[in-house]
Amino acid sequence: MSPRVSKEHLKQRRADIMKAARNVFIEHGYEHTTMKHVMEAAGVSRGGLYQYFSNKEDLFEALLEEGLTDEAGATEDSLGKVESYWALLMQLLFGEDGSPDTEMDPLAPSKLEFFITGRNDERRRAYGEKRYEMGLRMYEELIKAGQRSGEFSDRYESNLIARSIITFVDGLALDHAMLPEEKVKLKEQSAMFVEYLKMALDVSSSR
Amino acid sequence: MSPRVSKEHLKQRRADIMKAARNVFIEHGYEHTTMKHVMEAAGVSRGGLYQYFSNKEDLFEALLEEGLTDEAGATEDSLGKVESYWALLMQLLFGEDGSPDTEMDPLAPSKLEFFITGRNDERRRAYGEKRYEMGLRMYEELIKAGQRSGEFSDRYESNLIARSIITFVDGLALDHAMLPEEKVKLKEQSAMFVEYLKMALDVSSSR
DNA sequence: TTGCAAAACGACACCAGTGTCGATATAATG
DNA sequence: CATTATATCGACACTGGTGTCGTTTTGCAA
Numbered sequence: 001m002s003p004r005v006s007k008e009h010l011k012q013r014r015a016d017i018m019k020a021a022r023n024v025f026i027e028h029g030y031e032h033t034t035m036k037h038v039m040e041a042a043g044v045s046r047g048g049l050y051q052y053f054s055n056k057e058d059l060f061e062a063l064l065e066e067g068l069t070d071e072a073g074a075t076e077d078s079l080g081k082v083e084s085y086w087a088l089l090m091q092l093l094f095g096e097d098g099s100p101d102t103e104m105d106p107l108a109p110s111k112l113e114f115f116i117t118g119r120n121d122e123r124r125r126a127y128g129e130k131r132y133e134m135g136l137r138m139y140e141e142l143i144k145a146g147q148r149s150g151e152f153s154d155r156y157e158s159n160l161i162a163r164s165i166i167t168f169v170d171g172l173a174l175d176h177a178m179l180p181e182e183k184v185k186l187k188e189q190s191a192m193f194v195e196y197l198k199m200a201l202d203v204s205s206s207r
Numbered sequence: 208m209s210p211r212v213s214k215e216h217l218k219q220r221r222a223d224i225m226k227a228a229r230n231v232f233i234e235h236g237y238e239h240t241t242m243k244h245v246m247e248a249a250g251v252s253r254g255g256l257y258q259y260f261s262n263k264e265d266l267f268e269a270l271l272e273e274g275l276t277d278e279a280g281a282t283e284d285s286l287g288k289v290e291s292y293w294a295l296l297m298q299l300l301f302g303e304d305g306s307p308d309t310e311m312d313p314l315a316p317s318k319l320e321f322f323i324t325g326r327n328d329e330r331r332r333a334y335g336e337k338r339y340e341m342g343l344r345m346y347e348e349l350i351k352a353g354q355r356s357g358e359f360s361d362r363y364e365s366n367l368i369a370r371s372i373i374t375f376v377d378g379l380a381l382d383h384a385m386l387p388e389e390k391v392k393l394k395e396q397s398a399m400f401v402e403y404l405k406m407a408l409d410v411s412s413s414r
Numbered sequence: 415t416t417g418c419a420a421a422a423c424g425a426c427a428c429c430a431g432t433g434t435c436g437a438t439a440t441a442a443t444g
Numbered sequence: 445c446a447t448t449a450t451a452t453c454g455a456c457a458c459t460g461g462t463g464t465c466g467t468t469t470t471g472c473a474a
Contacts, residue, residue, distance in 0.1 A: 006471095006472095009471095010421090013421090028327070029323075029324060029326065029327065031238055031324045032324065032327070034460080034461060034462090035461080035462070035463090036460090036461075036462095044422080044423090045422060045423045045424060046423075046424065046425095046462090046463085046464095047421090047422060047423050047424065047463095047464085047465085048421075048422045048423065048424095049422095050462095050463065050464080051420095051421070051422075054463085055462080055463080056462095109323060109326065112319075112323055112381065113320075113323050113324055115385050116236075116316060116319055116320050116323065116381070116384055116385060117236060117238045117239065117320055117324070119236065119316065119384055119385050120235065120236060120239070125385065128385045128386070129385075129386060129390065132382070132385070132386060132390070156399070160392070160395055160396065160399055163391070163392055163395075163396055164396055164399055164400070166378075166382070167375060167378035167379055167382055167396060168374060168375065168378055169378070170377075170378040170381045170382055171373075171374035171375055171376070171377040171378025171379075171381065172374055172378070174319065174323070174377045174378065174381050175339070175373070175374055175377055177323055177326055178322050178323065178326050178332065178335045178336075178339070179335070179336060179339060183336065183339070184370070185367070185370055188367055188370075189367065189370055189371055189374060192363070192367055192371055193371070196403055196406075196407075199403075199406060200403075212440095212441065212442085212450090212451070213441095213442090216441095216451095217451090220451090241430080241431060241432090242431075242432070242433090243430090243431075243432095251452080251453090252452060252453045252454060253432090253433085253434095253453075253454065253455095254433095254434085254435085254451090254452060254453050254454065255451075255452045255453065255454095257432095257433065257434080258451070258452075261433085262432080262433080263432095
């Protein structure tokens with residue numbers, strides 16, 4: 001119900017499709033979802049869907065970008081109301097409450113798929129690298145700042161610590177994509193990794 | 208050129224196909240290789256190929272099993288000629304020479320694909336869990352033994368350490384699947400992880 | 415109301431990949 | 445050498461997914 005409609009309505013429709021698509025990707029994974037799945041979930045026709053997204057890749061990338069801006073916003077928010085670099089780091093790792101829990105981005109498995117299966121496609125690869133660099137820089141800057149302030153020890157290179165954080169997070173995401181949470185022991189592993197970070201950064205208390 | 212042949216020849220043919228398939232999977236990844244690719248690489252017809260493997264999944268699983276038995280054999284070999292649990296652990300992690308290097312199983316990215324994209328298939332999932340458990344048990348037993356012998360501290364639970372090893376290895380494999388080696392800094396990260404293990408197990412020297 | 419631009423529709427042509435099956439070729443056996 | 449079991453072949457039918465495009469519908473403006 002809406003030909004030649006306001007830009008508002010177009011935005012809304014697009015958002016609706018993306019929301020439905022998100023659920024589909026979560027359910028079926030990237031490779032196994034089809035445009036037909038999305039059509040049905042979003043209650044839109046084939047032609048209608050292609051009006052907004054020219055193919056599955058395009059659609060998924062829209063979701064990726066959306067997630068990115070959301071995240072950036074959340075980080076922005078945290079920046080003010082945090083009392084230490086350590087607290088900020090914990091918040092970056094585990095979200096709002098800043099303590100290890102069992103929640104993970106439900107879209108994460110599909111994201112892994114997207115980048116792994118696309119590793120031979122130049123475009124996709126470049127995009128993946130860009131995202132890796134972004135994450136890396138984020139953690140690295142944070143650690144550097146903490147080191148400069150004296151809160152963190154500079155025994156280890158900030159770059160390397162940042163890298164190991166990403167490796168760990170990716171590893172957890174990967175294992176969690178394939179195994180039930182109880183088997184991965186997400187919470188315990190996260191807690192242990194935090195111990196490791198405390199050691200590497202020479203932070204005593206967790207507050 | 209070989210109908211009604213010796214069992215030897217059949218084994219050989221099968222092995223040849225698997226070898227060719229391995230290369231194809233390495234080049235294209237699991238999802239993007241087709242039976243046609245394998246046919247061409249192995250120099251065998253469609254019908255011929257299907258005589259040995261009933262589909263792509265079957266073929267890939269044969270490669271997985273092969274890798275598993277190879278690995279078990281290599282581990283077996285090490286067991287005798289190793290002077291400490293620590294050395295054994297390093298050998299398990301980094302292969303023969305037991306020191307961090309930049310080599311990784313070239314089939315690893317395809318393996319990740321196989322299990323991630325198949326995470327909703329019951330059969331595949333169960334298989335993945337089985338493999339995880341196997342790897343977990345292997346590391347756990349080793350660490351337990353080291354702890355019993357007094358070589359390792361039992362400050363941390365062997366199970367948890369084993370898990371974090373797998374998480375780390377998986378994380379590295381994942382990042383390496385998408386990023387060039389220089390970007391992941393495989394070697395440096397491995398070295399740092401070893402430092403961490405030394406800390407967790409309270410091992411002083413690396414020999 | 416009426417006209418229209420364009421949003422939404424869904425049938426269609428197309429393609430790539432799969433697994434099968436009858437035909438063919440040939441290594442072993444007597 | 446003739447026979448035969450069967451390994452190998454490749455054409456084929458089928459399937460599922462894709463992106464397009466002419467048609468229909470509908471919200472808005474005149």
